[in-house]
Amino acid sequence: MSERPMRAVTIKEFGGPEVLTHEEITRPKPLPTEVLVRVHAAGINPVDWKTRAGQGMAGLQTMPLVLGWDVSGVVEEVGFGVTTLAPGDEVYAMPWFPRPAGAYAEYVTAPSRHFARKPASIGHVEAAALPLAALTAWQALVDTAHVQAGQRVLVHAAAGGVGHLAVQFAKHLGAEVVATAREHRHAWLKELGADELIDYTRQRFEDVTGHVDVVIDLVGALDDTDVRSVSVTRPGGLVVAIPDGVPERLATVAGQAGVRTSPFLVEPDSAALTTIAGLVDSGKVRIEVERTFALEEAAEAHRLGETNRTRGKLVLTVSD
Numbered sequence: 001m002s003e004r005p006m007r008a009v010t011i012k013e014f015g016g017p018e019v020l021t022h023e024e025i026t027r028p029k030p031l032p033t034e035v036l037v038r039v040h041a042a043g044i045n046p047v048d049w050k051t052r053a054g055q056g057m058a059g060l061q062t063m064p065l066v067l068g069w070d071v072s073g074v075v076e077e078v079g080f081g082v083t084t085l086a087p088g089d090e091v092y093a094m095p096w097f098p099r100p101a102g103a104y105a106e107y108v109t110a111p112s113r114h115f116a117r118k119p120a121s122i123g124h125v126e127a128a129a130l131p132l133a134a135l136t137a138w139q140a141l142v143d144t145a146h147v148q149a150g151q152r153v154l155v156h157a158a159a160g161g162v163g164h165l166a167v168q169f170a171k172h173l174g175a176e177v178v179a180t181a182r183e184h185r186h187a188w189l190k191e192l193g194a195d196e197l198i199d200y201t202r203q204r205f206e207d208v209t210g211h212v213d214v215v216i217d218l219v220g221a222l223d224d225t226d227v228r229s230v231s232v233t234r235p236g237g238l239v240v241a242i243p244d245g246v247p248e249r250l251a252t253v254a255g256q257a258g259v260r261t262s263p264f265l266v267e268p269d270s271a272a273l274t275t276i277a278g279l280v281d282s283g284k285v286r287i288e289v290e291r292t293f294a295l296e297e298a299a300e301a302h303r304l305g306e307t308n309r310t311r312g313k314l315v316l317t318v319s320d
């Protein structure tokens, strides 16, 4: 079959939001075991703009690059060997991460088993907001920290994409949830299940938080949040250091206090996405989308995301 074009947002060099260019490129074809998915919406994550700027996963990418890892869409075609999905199926995923997935485009191809069935109760925009953020929150709480009912969990940056899902998952696991966010986010985060809220702009969290078992740190080195988190963690407890890994200073202070630390990098995980879809469809978990942008407005979406003030998620709408 001859090559067919598709709309995409590409970058040819690392840089500011202006390097994001809307153009036509060749539509990919699925290899054996892969599916071709028509993208309805693509979620935006901080790793997108970090990578665009030459940080994040930049070292693993080649130019020209189509950014984006979060996809919700419909299976258009299946490659040889795919028996669990068929054309017409509604799916969502964070395929390929940390290799390029090319979600800022009309079509993506990826191994069929990177995908899960999209939650039936929400649209593609909300579903596209979930994968990377929800997998991060889920894998950090469940697979890394093994959070148990009755434990106290501190979530930093609770109002963001990962944070608002971590609050809900931690609550679902039976934890008592302490969360940091600006005051105007508190009522919403209480509705989502946070038990205690701390306005980090007015109080040092370590002055008002009792001991916790687990810290889901989504802020990292900014304001020394990672190192300061050690002082609120009980000996033997765990700080999951999500944005910046475990720098030497954090390792040293934690070691002296008998607190464990863990670096973290989210992984594709269709089994977890199926579990998360179940939580969404049963009404136990809500996904918050602050704003959508058309595909060609990707640069504007990055500019807004980089202000670090997003409530929930930003999403690109790609096709109807």
Ligand SMILES: NC(=O)c1ccc[n+]([C@@H]2O[C@H](COP(=O)([O-])OP(=O)(O)OC[C@H]3O[C@@H](n4cnc5c(N)ncnc54)[C@H](OP(=O)(O)O)[C@@H]3O)[C@@H](O)[C@H]2O)c1
Pocket: 045, 046, 047, 132, 133, 136, 156, 157, 158, 159, 160, 161, 162, 163, 180, 181, 182, 183, 185, 200, 218, 219, 222, 223, 225, 242, 243, 264, 265, 266, 305, 308, 309, 310, 311, 312, 313
């Ligand atoms: N390692 C991994 O696999 C992985 C995976 C996902 C994300 N991450 C990283 O984790 C971080 C969070 O990701 P995200 O998608 O949740 O980001 P996001 O949605 O852009 O987070 C924005 C939120 O951060 C809050 N915030 C900013 N500074 C804060 C501070 N000092 N204390 C408390 N809250 C603060 C803001 O809330 P207020 O309005 O209340 O200030 C805002 O709602 C990013 O650095 C991202 O790159 C890493």
